[in-house]
Amino acid sequence: MPEFRQNLATKDWVILAPERGKRPSDYAKEKKPRPPQPVYDEECPFCIGNEDKTLAPTYAWPSKDDWKVRVVPNKFAALDPNLSTTRTQAGLFLAAKGFGIAEVVIEHPEHNRNISTMDLTQVGEMLKACRERQREISRNPKINLVQIFRNHGPGAGTSLAHPHSQIIATPIVPPHIRYPMERAVHYYDNHGKCVFCEMVNEELSQSERVIIESENFAAFSPYAARSPYECRIYPKKHQPSFVLIGEEEVFELASVLRDLLTRMRTALGDPDYNYIIRSSPVGDEDTRYLHWYMVIIPKISIPAGFEIGTGIYINTVAPEDAARHLRETVVDV
Amino acid sequence: MPEFRQNLATKDWVILAPERGKRPSDYAKEKKPRPPQPVYDEECPFCIGNEDKTLAPTYAWPSKDDWKVRVVPNKFAALDPNLSTTRTQAGLFLAAKGFGIAEVVIEHPEHNRNISTMDLTQVGEMLKACRERQREISRNPKINLVQIFRNHGPGAGTSLAHPHSQIIATPIVPPHIRYPMERAVHYYDNHGKCVFCEMVNEELSQSERVIIESENFAAFSPYAARSPYECRIYPKKHQPSFVLIGEEEVFELASVLRDLLTRMRTALGDPDYNYIIRSSPVGDEDTRYLHWYMVIIPKISIPAGFEIGTGIYINTVAPEDAARHLRETVVDV
Numbered sequence: 001m002p003e004f005r006q007n008l009a010t011k012d013w014v015i016l017a018p019e020r021g022k023r024p025s026d027y028a029k030e031k032k033p034r035p036p037q038p039v040y041d042e043e044c045p046f047c048i049g050n051e052d053k054t055l056a057p058t059y060a061w062p063s064k065d066d067w068k069v070r071v072v073p074n075k076f077a078a079l080d081p082n083l084s085t086t087r088t089q090a091g092l093f094l095a096a097k098g099f100g101i102a103e104v105v106i107e108h109p110e111h112n113r114n115i116s117t118m119d120l121t122q123v124g125e126m127l128k129a130c131r132e133r134q135r136e137i138s139r140n141p142k143i144n145l146v147q148i149f150r151n152h153g154p155g156a157g158t159s160l161a162h163p164h165s166q167i168i169a170t171p172i173v174p175p176h177i178r179y180p181m182e183r184a185v186h187y188y189d190n191h192g193k194c195v196f197c198e199m200v201n202e203e204l205s206q207s208e209r210v211i212i213e214s215e216n217f218a219a220f221s222p223y224a225a226r227s228p229y230e231c232r233i234y235p236k237k238h239q240p241s242f243v244l245i246g247e248e249e250v251f252e253l254a255s256v257l258r259d260l261l262t263r264m265r266t267a268l269g270d271p272d273y274n275y276i277i278r279s280s281p282v283g284d285e286d287t288r289y290l291h292w293y294m295v296i297i298p299k300i301s302i303p304a305g306f307e308i309g310t311g312i313y314i315n316t317v318a319p320e321d322a323a324r325h326l327r328e329t330v331v332d333v
Numbered sequence: 334m335p336e337f338r339q340n341l342a343t344k345d346w347v348i349l350a351p352e353r354g355k356r357p358s359d360y361a362k363e364k365k366p367r368p369p370q371p372v373y374d375e376e377c378p379f380c381i382g383n384e385d386k387t388l389a390p391t392y393a394w395p396s397k398d399d400w401k402v403r404v405v406p407n408k409f410a411a412l413d414p415n416l417s418t419t420r421t422q423a424g425l426f427l428a429a430k431g432f433g434i435a436e437v438v439i440e441h442p443e444h445n446r447n448i449s450t451m452d453l454t455q456v457g458e459m460l461k462a463c464r465e466r467q468r469e470i471s472r473n474p475k476i477n478l479v480q481i482f483r484n485h486g487p488g489a490g491t492s493l494a495h496p497h498s499q500i501i502a503t504p505i506v507p508p509h510i511r512y513p514m515e516r517a518v519h520y521y522d523n524h525g526k527c528v529f530c531e532m533v534n535e536e537l538s539q540s541e542r543v544i545i546e547s548e549n550f551a552a553f554s555p556y557a558a559r560s561p562y563e564c565r566i567y568p569k570k571h572q573p574s575f576v577l578i579g580e581e582e583v584f585e586l587a588s589v590l591r592d593l594l595t596r597m598r599t600a601l602g603d604p605d606y607n608y609i610i611r612s613s614p615v616g617d618e619d620t621r622y623l624h625w626y627m628v629i630i631p632k633i634s635i636p637a638g639f640e641i642g643t644g645i646y647i648n649t650v651a652p653e654d655a656a657r658h659l660r661e662t663v664v665d666v
Binding site for chain 2: 001002003004005006008010011012013015016017019020022023024025026035037044045075076077078079080083090091092093094095096097098100145147149150151155156157158159160161166168170172174175176177179198199202205206223224274275276277278297301302303304305306308309310311312314
């Protein structure tokens with residue numbers, strides 16, 4: 001029986017419709033095999049030894065000359081750090097120069113790694129690199145939003161196979177971010193509590209959608225998951241921005257993230273996915289009503305006309321079933 | 334040089350970044366050939382002669398026994414017309430029973446047609462069927478939103494090749510619809526004008542993004558197009574809901590739509606696409622601040638982590654260039 005479910009924080013609705021997964025199809029859903037990758041690719045700008053193919057790094061660990069994690073400006077950036085933030089009118093329409101900062105986090109020296117095949121120190125240092133760059137970029141007075149994300153596989157929009165995340169920082173905070181912020185303020189004013197803290201506590205208390213719980217983090221497929229196997233990792237304590245994550249916490253997060261991604265990889269056959277670190281805008285790091293989190297979205301379903309038109313997503317796998325499947329998946333990490 | 338552009342109505346931002354289209358890739362962008370389809374497929378529930386494979390039609394033209402356009406309830410619907418609209422709490426979380434109406438508009442008796450290979454009467458009658466069903470479904474007091482959409486090709490989320498559109502009607506008006514409504518009210522209160530009427534007039538006056546203009550309709554790739562070759566068709570006069578389209582207008586729209594889709598098909602090689610008719614919620618058909626339109630989105634780019642995280646879309650093709658390309662494409666319709 002289908003059901004509407006509402007996201008407590010954003011008030012977005014989804015339709016859970018497991019029966020719809022059984023409809024007939026004229027199109028074979030063959031999984032396009034991803035081409036196997038070598039340890040080293042001489043064409044790859046991110047491989048160790050090819051450092052001259054990138055711009056000068058903005059961060060490296062443990063050192064620039066002997067790096068294991070390396071952050072570089074994106075050579076094919078969608079935004080340009082040398083432009084101004086001037087806004088102009090084109091008749092009735094508003095434009096702004098394309099100022100922004102775009103960097104690539106090279107997560108490992110080897111070409112054919114993924115997060116499941118990295119050791120914990122590596123994953124932790126990669127997340128730390130993201131945090132350090134978010135901290136540093138946030139000091140730029142022209143930047144208002146720093147978005148960290150990872151596209152895994154061509155179906156998730158990546159163009160290069162070498163393991164990497166991306167950072168894009170903009171002078172603009174768009175409606176997509178502002179609307180949930182307004183909702184969160186209303187919730188705080190009505191209830192005196194951060195709506196995300198409330199959501200995490202409720203998920204932990206209902207427990208059936210929880211996949212991993214550690215001292216400081218909870219990983220679950222949320223009540224109003226928009227697509228099959230959508231998962232989120234939240235800090236259990238109130239923490240508005242990813243820049244605030246502590247030295248030990250970042251390695252604890254690495255462990256939860258690697259565990260979760262390895263479960264997904266095993267259970268779903270290395271799916272393409274996007275993950276995103278949603279964090280408060282710059283200047284809102286201390287607010288009482290926002291809360292950072294990671295959302296991991298395997299590319300299993302295609303948002304079609306109904307989703308694009310209404311923003312109501314039809315999810316054919318109940319998050320309770322997805323969570324049980326991932327919990328019961330045996331992994332060796 | 335990249336540029337931010339703002340949608341006048343929704344205040345959403347896009348990044349125009351034509352240079353970004355040139356980045357290197359490890360993945361060949363081979364176009365998956367769509368399997369050729371026969372005129373008649375005995376397995377297809379929508380083919381003429383297979384009427385017993387569907388539920389009883391809710392509409393047919395010219396008649397149920399000798400139909401050329403046929404509307405049937407969706408057998409694999411995401412929502413169920415026999416449920417209630419009761420809302421319930423699951424702890425802190427809100428749910429509602431999955432009440433809703435889902436229908437399929439079978440656009441042609443033959444299996445291997447598309448809008449470009451239908452005559453104008455057929456396209457007009459197909460759009461009229463959509464209008465008639467939207468009118469009828471809107472009379473249901475439990476329905477608040479009627480979404481008409483078309484998914485063309487497996488990359489756009491369709492499962493059946495037979496030409497069809499879909500209608501999904503819900504008791505819920507989601508934030509994705511409400512937020513732009515609120516913006517439109519503010520614009521009306523500030524300026525005394527429908528923001529969509531203003532946008533259409535501005536596009537016609539700037540003219541470089543206009544592809545087709547007829548007496549009552551304008552087709553253009555909008556100033557803040559989110560993806561390559563996104564196009565929209567607006568009624569030039571204020572008209573909040575698609576249910577209000579007149580008898581002659583519906584055939585004029587058919588002509589503009591078929592012309593536009595044929596140009597896309599020729600210029601871009603039969604791309605997968607979604608189109609959506611955005612129309613006012615039920616009960617808001619006479620409002621002075623809303624305006625229906627069609628949006629056509631060829632599936633050329635993949636929204637990745639940045640787009641999902643921020644709602645800011647990176648578009649690598651300027652709408653001025655897309656419009657010129659489509660204007661200059663020679664078609665014989």
